[in-house]
Amino acid sequence: xxxxxxxxxxxxxxxxxxxxxxxxxxxxxxxxxxxxxxxxxxxxxxxxxxxxxxxxxxxxxxxxxxxxxxxxxxxxxxxxxxxxxxxxxxxxxxxxxxxxxxxxxxxxxxxxxxxxxxxxxxxxxxxxxxxxxxxxxxxxxxxxx
Numbered sequence: 613x614x615x616x617x618x619x620x621x622x623x624x625x626x627x628x629x630x631x632x633x634x635x636x637x638x639x640x641x642x643x644x645x646x647x648x649x650x651x652x653x654x655x656x657x658x659x660x661x662x663x664x665x666x667x668x669x670x671x672x673x674x675x676x677x678x679x680x681x682x683x684x685x686x687x688x689x690x691x692x693x694x695x696x697x698x699x700x701x702x703x704x705x706x707x708x709x710x711x712x713x714x715x716x717x718x719x720x721x722x723x724x725x726x727x728x729x730x731x732x733x734x735x736x737x738x739x740x741x742x743x744x745x746x747x748x749x750x751x752x753x754x755x756x757x
Contacts, residue, residue, distance in 0.1 A: 633676035633725035636711060637700055642729045644702035659747035660685050662737050665720075672754045676725040681751070683720045685741050691718040695740035700733065701750070708735070730757040 661684035667673035683691045696716045700706035709716075715723040721737075733753040740746045 636726035647701040659745035662749035679723040679726040681721040689741035689743045697738040
């Protein structure tokens with residue numbers, strides 16, 4: 613009986629350590645046509661900063677990879693995690709926010725083992741702070757075959 617308990621506990625510990633990859637972008641979504649128009653963002657802003665920390669912007673990476681974005685508030689403002697919106701820039705737009713819900717915090721987005729098909733993918737991240745100031749940032753992910 614003791615051996616069975618030890619084996620069960622060991623199996624559960626190993627199972628929880630196995631990293632499971634999750635789709636950030638599906639092949640079907642990647643096949644959609646690109647969004648029309650320009651992807652302009654505003655210039656100087658007092659809103660929060662949005663910085664892609666993993667993978668490095670415009671640098672080819674193999675999937676799965678950790679998708680990490682940092683949010684940096686300005687002044688005494690706080691980031692409003694409920695305001696974060698992540699959109700895959702396709703026609704029609706694909707809202708990725710629900711897939712990232714558990715990975716979003718006031719510090720940023722930390723989505724481990726993101727599955728993304730090969731290609732260049734443009735994503736827009738929007739965030740607001742406690743003073744209502746909004747920032748949009750366009751990120752490019754380049755995924756190798």
